[in-house]
């Protein structure tokens with residue numbers, strides 16, 4: 427019990443994932459600034475933002491709509507993100523071996539933040555938030571199938587193993603999955619899914635700040651918004667970590683290998699950031715056809731290649 | 737200086753309210769966020785929703801229609817909120833003072849924490865004004 431609480435609250439759960447995610451979000455902002463020939467924010471900027479929202483600002487409840495659900499949604503999102511983080515990071519750091527089928531559990535836990543954002547947006551009673559919520563729903567519908575196909579491909583590649591620990595183990599003995607044609611295809615599809623899950627440009631239509639002014643987060647202020655920020659930071663860390671576990675061969679924590687592990691995460695975030703800085707926002711219809719046709723095609727092609735052993 | 741006010745100073749999110757301005761002040765405000773001046777290095781961000789704002793930048797003359805909107809925006813903002821009046825129009829009314837639709841400079845409608853005069857103020861002046869405002873509290 428105590429060990430589980432420690433896993434959840436401190437390492438590798440809430441505290442560790444939150445702090446790492448905050449640094450990654452600073453990295454994201456800094457790279458964005460450098461791409462635009464700016465100087466960018468200081469290293470501790472995400473922490474200033476978080477504590478300002480949490481401690482200083484007032485939280486305003488919506489007059490129309492449901493205040494309880496409005497306040498619960500951020501808590502759910504942090505909970506879902508942390509839970510998924512614990513299940514991903516425990517096998518990744520070689521602490522515990524997880525259980526059979528934890529891949530499916532992680533898959534469902536990773537959708538909880540998006541669903542709770544939708545819940546919070548619809549509970550706020552703001553029309554722009556409702557627009558954002560409906561867009562987020564469509565986005566989930568489009569990328570989720572691709573994500574499932576990617577996971578199916580990886581399960582087949584690992585020889586019908588359903589748990590993260592043995593998938594990482596298979597890769598550490600036989601080389602990372604990305605070193606094959608099907609692996610590269612799966613990596614591309616998974617990268618775009620992560621981009622959409624994090625709602626980064628070109629898939630940021632739920633929060634499109636220039637168009638529906640932050641959309642699903644429009645009514646959030648103060649501590650509730652701080653919780654959302656925390657959930658976003660955690661997701662920014664655990665999704666690249668999940669990708670590293672599935673395709674890049676997981677982490678090693680002894681000696682010089684630790685640098686290589688950090689590089690995997692930072693490199694993935696760098697790719698996501700460059701993608702977001704070199705693309706405009708697309709329409710929701712375009713995003714849906716992008717995932718439902720092209721990305722699914724890539725994922726299915728990868729699965730066919732796996733069947734033939736490439 | 738406490739931890740709370742330190743965090744607040746380091747992360748000011750700005751909401752831009754453009755009254756009936758001639759649009760020059762708006763351009764100068766956006767200039768502050770461009771690569772040359774880059775306010776993000778002080779943690780200043782432009783936000784789209786008043787619920788996220790810490791600073792309300794008001795520029796342009798406030799006419800009878802804007803007055804209600806400005807009050808509404810001010811009431812919707814989570815406190816603590818700093819209000820900055822930008823440009824001659826925001827501070828005193830500038831060349832619109834004698835217009836029949838003019839509803840008074842910003843400080844007659846909501847409390848103002850800092851005034852940045854100029855027509856339009858240079859981006860450097862806006863940055864200097866915000867720095868002074870931050871050092872005041």
Ligand code: SF4
Nearest residue numbers: 757758760823824825
């Ligand atoms: S202060 Fe001058 S530049 Fe600014 S809105 Fe008024 S007239 Fe335009």
